[in-house]
Amino acid sequence: MTTTDFKLRRDPFGRLVLTDANGTVHEGVSPVRAFPIQAPDEGLALVNSDGKEVVWLDRVDDLPAETAALVREELAGREFMPEIARIVDVTSFATPCTWTVETDRGVADFVLRGEEDIRRIGTDSLLVSDTHGIHFLIRNQYTLDKHSKKILDRFL
Structure with missing residues (x-):
């Protein structure tokens, strides 16, 4: 099934509902990233409540704007992975220790x-x-500031 062979909408309960080209309705579908860190907008599956793939999406950007917005909104609500921009401080170089970081x-x-x-x-x-x-x-450890790199090097 290609990315234009289905319709995606929210039901009154806020769940995603997919209607495929045959008219089959799949309630409660969820987007799942194949490569959440390396290629977050490429290779996604829309799976039903049993975890079975209903549609494969090569790229979110290839979807119509409304459908892409629904997929991104659903992913944002399900995923929580702050991105570290800077390591401010650590309480100790021995573990366990507390890190203070600046994230997105x-x-x-x-x-x-x-x-x-x-x-x-x-x-x-x-x-x-x-x-x-x-x-x-930490998306790219080599682009961190000097202070952050110095702290990180002590743990790697």
């Missing part, structure tokens, strides 16, 4: 349990997990 969603403090909670994703990106399971993304 504001200043945050979190506890890093151990160095193993900093995972490499690709060549430039890092995923940092706190004690509550919240993931913080």
Whole structure:
């Protein structure tokens, strides 16, 4: 099914409803990213409530504007991954320690349990997990400011 073979709308309860080219209605569909960090707007599936893929989307930008807006709105409501822009301070270079960071969603403090909670994703990106399971993304560790790089190097 191509990206023009379906209609997407919200029902009165705010759930996404997909109607395919055959007229089959799929209630409660959800977008799922195939590559949420490396290619967030490419390779998405719309899955039904059982987790079965109903539609594959190569790119969100290829969708009609209204449909793309619904998909992005649904993703934003389901995903929470602040992006670290700067590491302000750490309480200690031994773990566990508390990090103070500036993110795209504001200043945050979190506890890093151990160095193993900093995972490499690709060549430039890092995923940092706190004690509550919240993931913080460092999209490109090499573009951080000097102070942030110095702190980060102590943990890598």
